[in-house]
Amino acid sequence: MKLTSRLGFALLASLLCAAGFGAIAVLVGTERIASFDRAIIDFWQSRESATLTNGMKAFTAIGSGIPVVVISIAIMLFLFFVLNHRKELILFAFVLAGSEILNVALKLVFHRERPSFHRLVQASGYSFPSGHSMGAFSLYGIAAFLLWKHISSRRGRTLLILVSCALVLAIGISRIYLGVHYPSDVLAGYLASGFWLTASITVYQRYMERAAERANGLRK
Template sequence: MNLKKQLTKAFVLSWLSLLGFGVMALLVERNQIIHFDSRIISYIQGFEEPFLTTIMKSLSYIGGTIPVIVLSLLTIIFLYTVLKHRSELILFIAVIIGSNLLFVSLKLLFHRARPDLHRLAEATNYSFPSGHATMAFALYSSLTFLFWRHIAKRTGRVMLIIFAAFMILAIGISRIYLGVHYPSDIIAGYFISCFWLTLSIWIFQRYQERKNK
Protein backbone atom coordinates (compact mmCIF):
# COMPACT_ATOMS: atom_id res chain seq x y z
CA MET A 1 0.00 0.00 0.00
CA ASN A 2 1.44 3.34 -1.02
CA LEU A 3 1.57 6.40 1.20
CA LYS A 4 -1.29 8.16 -0.60
CA LYS A 5 -3.67 5.29 0.15
CA GLN A 6 -2.49 5.17 3.77
CA LEU A 7 -3.15 8.89 4.15
CA THR A 8 -6.59 8.56 2.60
CA LYS A 9 -7.53 5.68 4.91
CA ALA A 10 -6.28 7.53 7.98
CA PHE A 11 -8.21 10.66 6.98
CA VAL A 12 -11.46 8.77 6.30
CA LEU A 13 -11.17 6.71 9.51
CA SER A 14 -10.55 9.87 11.50
CA TRP A 15 -13.77 11.54 10.38
CA LEU A 16 -15.80 8.33 10.60
CA SER A 17 -14.67 8.04 14.21
CA LEU A 18 -15.70 11.61 14.88
CA LEU A 19 -19.09 10.85 13.31
CA GLY A 20 -19.39 7.78 15.54
CA PHE A 21 -18.68 9.89 18.60
CA GLY A 22 -21.23 12.45 17.46
CA VAL A 23 -23.91 9.76 17.18
CA MET A 24 -23.10 8.45 20.67
CA ALA A 25 -23.13 11.97 22.10
CA LEU A 26 -26.52 12.67 20.52
CA LEU A 27 -28.02 9.45 21.89
CA VAL A 28 -26.67 10.21 25.35
CA GLU A 29 -27.89 13.80 25.25
CA ARG A 30 -31.40 12.63 24.31
CA ASN A 31 -31.38 9.75 26.84
CA GLN A 32 -32.04 7.31 24.02
CA ILE A 33 -29.35 4.79 24.96
CA ILE A 34 -30.28 4.03 28.58
CA HIS A 35 -31.89 0.67 27.73
CA PHE A 36 -28.81 -0.44 25.79
CA ASP A 37 -26.49 0.66 28.62
CA SER A 38 -28.56 -1.04 31.32
CA ARG A 39 -28.73 -4.36 29.48
CA ILE A 40 -24.98 -4.47 28.83
CA ILE A 41 -24.16 -3.52 32.43
CA SER A 42 -26.52 -6.20 33.76
CA TYR A 43 -24.97 -8.80 31.46
CA ILE A 44 -21.36 -8.00 32.34
CA GLN A 45 -22.02 -7.65 36.06
CA GLY A 46 -23.83 -10.99 35.93
CA PHE A 47 -20.37 -12.61 35.92
CA GLU A 48 -19.49 -10.99 39.24
CA GLU A 49 -17.44 -13.07 41.64
CA PRO A 50 -14.55 -12.15 44.00
CA PHE A 51 -11.64 -13.37 41.87
CA LEU A 52 -12.93 -11.69 38.72
CA THR A 53 -13.53 -8.48 40.67
CA THR A 54 -9.87 -8.49 41.71
CA ILE A 55 -8.79 -8.93 38.08
CA MET A 56 -11.08 -6.13 36.91
CA LYS A 57 -9.81 -3.77 39.60
CA SER A 58 -6.25 -4.54 38.49
CA LEU A 59 -7.10 -3.85 34.84
CA SER A 60 -8.84 -0.63 35.84
CA TYR A 61 -5.74 0.44 37.78
CA ILE A 62 -3.50 -0.30 34.78
CA GLY A 63 -5.68 2.03 32.72
CA GLY A 64 -5.45 4.77 35.35
CA THR A 65 -3.42 7.96 35.39
CA ILE A 66 -0.22 6.79 37.10
CA PRO A 67 0.37 3.62 35.00
CA VAL A 68 -0.42 5.53 31.79
CA ILE A 69 2.06 8.27 32.73
CA VAL A 70 4.76 5.71 33.64
CA LEU A 71 4.30 3.71 30.42
CA SER A 72 4.23 6.90 28.36
CA LEU A 73 7.47 8.13 29.92
CA LEU A 74 9.15 4.77 29.31
CA THR A 75 8.02 4.91 25.68
CA ILE A 76 9.35 8.45 25.29
CA ILE A 77 12.72 7.42 26.72
CA PHE A 78 12.87 4.36 24.47
CA LEU A 79 11.97 6.34 21.35
CA TYR A 80 14.51 9.04 22.13
CA THR A 81 17.50 7.01 23.37
CA VAL A 82 17.19 3.63 21.64
CA LEU A 83 15.33 4.15 18.37
CA LYS A 84 16.46 7.77 17.93
CA HIS A 85 13.01 8.68 16.61
CA ARG A 86 12.58 12.36 17.32
CA SER A 87 9.63 13.00 14.99
CA GLU A 88 7.79 9.87 16.21
CA LEU A 89 8.40 11.13 19.72
CA ILE A 90 6.46 14.31 18.92
CA LEU A 91 3.64 12.23 17.41
CA PHE A 92 3.37 10.07 20.53
CA ILE A 93 3.35 13.05 22.89
CA ALA A 94 0.72 14.81 20.74
CA VAL A 95 -1.54 11.73 20.78
CA ILE A 96 -1.29 11.20 24.55
CA ILE A 97 -1.66 14.83 25.60
CA GLY A 98 -4.32 15.57 22.97
CA SER A 99 -6.41 12.55 23.98
CA ASN A 100 -6.23 13.57 27.61
CA LEU A 101 -7.33 17.15 26.88
CA LEU A 102 -10.17 15.88 24.69
CA PHE A 103 -11.80 13.59 27.23
CA VAL A 104 -11.39 16.09 30.10
CA SER A 105 -13.00 18.85 28.03
CA LEU A 106 -15.83 16.60 26.85
CA LYS A 107 -16.60 15.45 30.38
CA LEU A 108 -17.03 19.07 31.41
CA LEU A 109 -19.18 19.72 28.36
CA PHE A 110 -21.62 16.81 28.80
CA HIS A 111 -21.79 16.62 32.62
CA ARG A 112 -23.07 13.05 32.56
CA ALA A 113 -23.38 11.46 36.00
CA ARG A 114 -21.88 8.04 36.54
CA PRO A 115 -24.14 4.96 36.74
CA ASP A 116 -25.51 4.10 40.18
CA LEU A 117 -26.89 0.62 39.47
CA HIS A 118 -24.24 -1.44 41.25
CA ARG A 119 -20.87 0.05 42.19
CA LEU A 120 -17.87 -2.18 42.87
CA ALA A 121 -15.43 0.75 42.89
CA GLU A 122 -15.48 4.48 43.44
CA ALA A 123 -14.81 7.12 40.81
CA THR A 124 -15.00 10.89 40.76
CA ASN A 125 -15.87 13.49 38.09
CA TYR A 126 -18.19 12.96 35.15
CA SER A 127 -18.83 9.83 33.12
CA PHE A 128 -18.96 10.69 29.39
CA PRO A 129 -16.69 9.84 27.66
CA SER A 130 -14.58 7.35 29.61
CA GLY A 131 -11.07 8.64 30.27
CA HIS A 132 -9.80 5.09 30.80
CA ALA A 133 -11.16 3.97 27.42
CA THR A 134 -9.87 7.08 25.65
CA MET A 135 -6.35 6.78 27.04
CA ALA A 136 -6.17 3.00 26.62
CA PHE A 137 -7.01 3.32 22.93
CA ALA A 138 -4.60 6.23 22.46
CA LEU A 139 -1.72 4.56 24.30
CA TYR A 140 -1.86 0.99 23.00
CA SER A 141 -2.85 1.91 19.44
CA SER A 142 -0.05 4.46 19.16
CA LEU A 143 2.43 1.92 20.54
CA THR A 144 1.28 -0.54 17.88
CA PHE A 145 1.70 2.07 15.15
CA LEU A 146 5.18 3.11 16.35
CA PHE A 147 6.65 -0.36 16.95
CA TRP A 148 5.00 -2.20 14.04
CA ARG A 149 7.80 -1.62 11.53
CA HIS A 150 10.46 -2.68 14.03
CA ILE A 151 9.01 -6.19 14.24
CA ALA A 152 10.22 -8.26 11.31
CA LYS A 153 8.16 -11.44 11.73
CA ARG A 154 4.44 -11.61 11.02
CA THR A 155 3.88 -13.60 14.20
CA GLY A 156 5.36 -10.80 16.26
CA ARG A 157 3.15 -8.23 14.57
CA VAL A 158 0.04 -10.34 15.13
CA MET A 159 0.95 -10.72 18.81
CA LEU A 160 1.42 -6.96 19.08
CA ILE A 161 -2.07 -6.33 17.65
CA ILE A 162 -3.65 -8.99 19.88
CA PHE A 163 -1.97 -7.52 22.98
CA ALA A 164 -3.05 -3.98 22.15
CA ALA A 165 -6.63 -5.04 21.35
CA PHE A 166 -6.83 -7.08 24.55
CA MET A 167 -5.64 -4.20 26.74
CA ILE A 168 -7.99 -1.70 25.10
CA LEU A 169 -11.04 -3.94 25.41
CA ALA A 170 -10.18 -5.34 28.85
CA ILE A 171 -9.68 -1.91 30.40
CA GLY A 172 -12.97 -0.72 28.90
CA ILE A 173 -14.89 -3.79 30.11
CA SER A 174 -13.36 -3.47 33.58
CA ARG A 175 -14.92 -0.03 33.96
CA ILE A 176 -18.36 -1.38 33.03
CA TYR A 177 -17.94 -4.39 35.34
CA LEU A 178 -16.99 -2.14 38.26
CA GLY A 179 -20.10 -0.03 37.67
CA VAL A 180 -18.29 3.27 37.16
CA HIS A 181 -19.10 3.73 33.47
CA TYR A 182 -21.91 3.13 31.03
CA PRO A 183 -21.02 1.08 27.92
CA SER A 184 -21.80 4.18 25.83
CA ASP A 185 -19.09 6.04 27.78
CA ILE A 186 -16.57 3.38 26.76
CA ILE A 187 -17.61 3.30 23.11
CA ALA A 188 -17.53 7.10 22.91
CA GLY A 189 -14.06 7.08 24.47
CA TYR A 190 -12.84 4.68 21.79
CA PHE A 191 -14.38 6.79 19.03
CA ILE A 192 -12.94 10.13 20.15
CA SER A 193 -9.53 8.57 20.77
CA CYS A 194 -9.55 6.92 17.34
CA PHE A 195 -10.44 10.28 15.81
CA TRP A 196 -7.51 12.06 17.45
CA LEU A 197 -5.05 9.20 16.85
CA THR A 198 -5.81 8.82 13.14
CA LEU A 199 -5.91 12.58 12.59
CA SER A 200 -2.51 12.89 14.29
CA ILE A 201 -1.09 10.06 12.18
CA TRP A 202 -2.48 11.68 9.02
CA ILE A 203 -0.81 15.00 9.89
CA PHE A 204 2.41 13.21 10.82
CA GLN A 205 2.55 11.18 7.61
CA ARG A 206 1.88 14.24 5.48
CA TYR A 207 4.69 16.07 7.28
CA GLN A 208 7.04 13.15 6.68
CA GLU A 209 6.09 13.04 2.99
CA ARG A 210 6.81 16.74 2.52
CA LYS A 211 10.03 16.45 4.51
CA ASN A 212 11.27 13.60 2.32
CA LYS A 213 10.55 15.60 -0.83
Protein backbone atom coordinates in the same frame (compact mmCIF):
# COMPACT_ATOMS: atom_id res chain seq x y z
CA MET B 1 -0.06 0.27 0.23
CA LYS B 2 1.15 3.63 -1.03
CA LEU B 3 1.53 6.54 1.38
CA THR B 4 -1.28 8.52 -0.27
CA SER B 5 -3.59 5.52 0.13
CA ARG B 6 -2.63 5.17 3.79
CA LEU B 7 -3.25 8.88 4.36
CA GLY B 8 -6.66 8.62 2.70
CA PHE B 9 -7.56 5.60 4.81
CA ALA B 10 -6.46 7.31 8.04
CA LEU B 11 -8.44 10.43 7.18
CA LEU B 12 -11.54 8.35 6.39
CA ALA B 13 -11.15 6.43 9.66
CA SER B 14 -10.86 9.72 11.55
CA LEU B 15 -14.06 11.07 9.99
CA LEU B 16 -15.94 7.83 10.67
CA CYS B 17 -14.87 7.89 14.32
CA ALA B 18 -16.03 11.49 14.65
CA ALA B 19 -19.38 10.62 13.06
CA GLY B 20 -19.77 7.59 15.33
CA PHE B 21 -19.04 9.68 18.40
CA GLY B 22 -21.57 12.27 17.29
CA ALA B 23 -24.23 9.59 16.82
CA ILE B 24 -23.64 8.19 20.32
CA ALA B 25 -23.70 11.69 21.81
CA VAL B 26 -27.11 12.30 20.22
CA LEU B 27 -28.42 8.96 21.54
CA VAL B 28 -27.13 9.74 25.02
CA GLY B 29 -28.65 13.21 24.94
CA THR B 30 -32.06 11.84 23.95
CA GLU B 31 -31.75 8.84 26.32
CA ARG B 32 -32.33 6.42 23.46
CA ILE B 33 -29.34 4.32 24.40
CA ALA B 34 -30.43 3.52 27.97
CA SER B 35 -31.66 0.00 27.15
CA PHE B 36 -28.38 -0.82 25.41
CA ASP B 37 -26.38 0.45 28.37
CA ARG B 38 -28.46 -1.47 30.88
CA ALA B 39 -28.25 -4.73 28.92
CA ILE B 40 -24.44 -4.61 28.72
CA ILE B 41 -24.11 -3.62 32.37
CA ASP B 42 -26.39 -6.47 33.46
CA PHE B 43 -24.42 -8.93 31.33
CA TRP B 44 -21.11 -8.11 32.99
CA GLN B 45 -22.29 -7.48 36.53
CA SER B 46 -24.29 -10.73 36.57
CA ARG B 47 -20.93 -12.50 36.34
CA GLU B 48 -19.56 -10.85 39.45
CA SER B 49 -17.08 -12.86 41.51
CA ALA B 50 -14.19 -12.05 43.78
CA THR B 51 -11.67 -13.31 41.21
CA LEU B 52 -13.21 -11.37 38.33
CA THR B 53 -13.49 -8.23 40.45
CA ASN B 54 -9.80 -8.39 41.32
CA GLY B 55 -8.93 -8.89 37.67
CA MET B 56 -11.07 -5.96 36.58
CA LYS B 57 -9.54 -3.75 39.25
CA ALA B 58 -6.10 -4.70 37.92
CA PHE B 59 -7.07 -3.79 34.36
CA THR B 60 -8.63 -0.50 35.40
CA ALA B 61 -5.45 0.28 37.39
CA ILE B 62 -3.21 -0.04 34.32
CA GLY B 63 -5.48 2.35 32.47
CA SER B 64 -4.57 5.40 34.53
CA GLY B 65 -2.23 6.87 37.12
CA ILE B 66 1.25 5.57 37.81
CA PRO B 67 1.10 2.51 35.48
CA VAL B 68 0.27 4.74 32.49
CA VAL B 69 3.03 7.17 33.43
CA VAL B 70 5.56 4.32 33.77
CA ILE B 71 4.53 2.72 30.46
CA SER B 72 4.58 6.08 28.67
CA ILE B 73 8.01 7.01 30.00
CA ALA B 74 9.39 3.58 29.07
CA ILE B 75 8.13 3.96 25.50
CA MET B 76 9.49 7.51 25.21
CA LEU B 77 12.90 6.45 26.49
CA PHE B 78 12.92 3.57 24.01
CA LEU B 79 12.02 5.90 21.14
CA PHE B 80 14.65 8.48 22.12
CA PHE B 81 17.64 6.41 23.22
CA VAL B 82 17.22 3.10 21.40
CA LEU B 83 15.56 4.06 18.12
CA ASN B 84 16.75 7.70 18.15
CA HIS B 85 13.37 8.81 16.77
CA ARG B 86 12.74 12.30 18.08
CA LYS B 87 9.86 13.05 15.70
CA GLU B 88 8.09 9.86 16.73
CA LEU B 89 8.63 10.84 20.36
CA ILE B 90 6.90 14.16 19.69
CA LEU B 91 4.00 12.35 17.99
CA PHE B 92 3.66 9.99 20.95
CA ALA B 93 3.56 12.81 23.49
CA PHE B 94 1.23 14.87 21.28
CA VAL B 95 -1.30 12.04 20.98
CA LEU B 96 -1.37 11.32 24.71
CA ALA B 97 -1.56 14.96 25.81
CA GLY B 98 -4.16 15.82 23.20
CA SER B 99 -6.30 12.83 24.14
CA GLU B 100 -6.32 13.90 27.78
CA ILE B 101 -7.21 17.49 26.93
CA LEU B 102 -9.95 16.35 24.55
CA ASN B 103 -11.44 14.07 27.20
CA VAL B 104 -11.58 16.85 29.79
CA ALA B 105 -13.20 19.20 27.27
CA LEU B 106 -15.82 16.65 26.20
CA LYS B 107 -16.72 15.81 29.79
CA LEU B 108 -17.29 19.50 30.49
CA VAL B 109 -19.49 19.79 27.41
CA PHE B 110 -21.75 16.79 28.11
CA HIS B 111 -21.88 16.79 31.93
CA ARG B 112 -23.14 13.20 32.12
CA GLU B 113 -23.30 11.79 35.62
CA ARG B 114 -21.79 8.39 36.36
CA PRO B 115 -23.97 5.31 36.98
CA SER B 116 -25.28 5.27 40.52
CA PHE B 117 -26.13 1.57 40.83
CA HIS B 118 -23.89 -1.25 42.09
CA ARG B 119 -20.60 0.59 42.02
CA LEU B 120 -17.63 -1.58 43.06
CA VAL B 121 -15.05 1.22 43.14
CA GLN B 122 -15.27 4.94 43.65
CA ALA B 123 -14.76 7.45 40.85
CA SER B 124 -15.33 11.18 40.60
CA GLY B 125 -16.00 13.56 37.75
CA TYR B 126 -18.28 13.28 34.76
CA SER B 127 -18.87 10.05 32.88
CA PHE B 128 -19.03 10.79 29.15
CA PRO B 129 -16.77 9.86 27.44
CA SER B 130 -14.69 7.41 29.49
CA GLY B 131 -11.25 8.80 30.25
CA HIS B 132 -9.79 5.35 30.85
CA SER B 133 -11.05 4.17 27.46
CA MET B 134 -9.69 7.21 25.65
CA GLY B 135 -6.35 7.01 27.42
CA ALA B 136 -5.95 3.29 26.77
CA PHE B 137 -6.90 3.58 23.11
CA SER B 138 -4.50 6.48 22.60
CA LEU B 139 -1.60 4.93 24.52
CA TYR B 140 -1.69 1.42 23.12
CA GLY B 141 -2.86 2.59 19.71
CA ILE B 142 0.02 4.99 19.15
CA ALA B 143 2.47 2.51 20.68
CA ALA B 144 1.31 -0.15 18.20
CA PHE B 145 1.62 2.32 15.31
CA LEU B 146 5.15 3.35 16.24
CA LEU B 147 6.40 -0.17 17.00
CA TRP B 148 4.79 -1.82 13.96
CA LYS B 149 7.50 -0.94 11.44
CA HIS B 150 10.24 -2.10 13.82
CA ILE B 151 8.80 -5.61 13.91
CA SER B 152 9.66 -7.55 10.76
CA SER B 153 7.79 -10.83 11.30
CA ARG B 154 4.09 -11.28 10.63
CA ARG B 155 3.74 -13.24 13.87
CA GLY B 156 5.29 -10.40 15.86
CA ARG B 157 3.04 -7.80 14.26
CA THR B 158 -0.03 -9.95 14.84
CA LEU B 159 0.92 -10.37 18.48
CA LEU B 160 1.45 -6.61 18.83
CA ILE B 161 -2.05 -5.86 17.49
CA LEU B 162 -3.72 -8.60 19.53
CA VAL B 163 -2.09 -7.51 22.80
CA SER B 164 -2.89 -3.84 22.16
CA CYS B 165 -6.53 -4.58 21.31
CA ALA B 166 -6.92 -6.93 24.27
CA LEU B 167 -5.61 -4.33 26.72
CA VAL B 168 -7.83 -1.57 25.33
CA LEU B 169 -10.90 -3.81 25.39
CA ALA B 170 -10.18 -5.16 28.88
CA ILE B 171 -9.70 -1.69 30.34
CA GLY B 172 -12.98 -0.52 28.82
CA ILE B 173 -14.90 -3.57 30.07
CA SER B 174 -13.43 -3.13 33.54
CA ARG B 175 -14.99 0.32 33.79
CA ILE B 176 -18.41 -1.12 32.96
CA TYR B 177 -18.04 -4.10 35.29
CA LEU B 178 -16.92 -1.92 38.19
CA GLY B 179 -19.98 0.30 37.75
CA VAL B 180 -18.25 3.62 37.08
CA HIS B 181 -19.13 3.99 33.39
CA TYR B 182 -21.96 3.24 31.02
CA PRO B 183 -21.06 1.12 27.97
CA SER B 184 -21.88 4.14 25.79
CA ASP B 185 -19.23 6.10 27.72
CA VAL B 186 -16.65 3.47 26.85
CA LEU B 187 -17.67 3.18 23.20
CA ALA B 188 -17.69 6.98 22.85
CA GLY B 189 -14.24 7.08 24.45
CA TYR B 190 -12.89 4.63 21.88
CA LEU B 191 -14.39 6.64 19.02
CA ALA B 192 -13.19 10.01 20.33
CA SER B 193 -9.70 8.64 20.82
CA GLY B 194 -9.85 6.89 17.45
CA PHE B 195 -10.62 10.24 15.84
CA TRP B 196 -7.76 11.98 17.62
CA LEU B 197 -5.28 9.17 17.00
CA THR B 198 -5.97 8.79 13.29
CA ALA B 199 -6.10 12.55 12.74
CA SER B 200 -2.74 12.94 14.48
CA ILE B 201 -1.23 10.11 12.44
CA THR B 202 -2.56 11.66 9.23
CA VAL B 203 -0.91 15.00 10.02
CA TYR B 204 2.33 13.27 11.05
CA GLN B 205 2.50 11.14 7.91
CA ARG B 206 1.81 14.14 5.72
CA TYR B 207 4.54 16.11 7.47
CA MET B 208 7.03 13.26 6.99
CA GLU B 209 6.04 12.95 3.33
CA ARG B 210 6.70 16.64 2.72
CA ALA B 211 9.99 16.48 4.62
CA ALA B 212 11.10 13.59 2.41
CA GLU B 213 10.08 15.49 -0.72
CA ARG B 214 12.10 18.53 0.39
CA ALA B 215 15.11 16.34 1.16
CA ASN B 216 14.89 14.67 -2.28
CA GLY B 217 14.62 18.09 -3.92
CA LEU B 218 17.79 19.29 -2.21
CA ARG B 219 19.71 16.21 -3.39
CA LYS B 220 18.77 16.75 -7.03
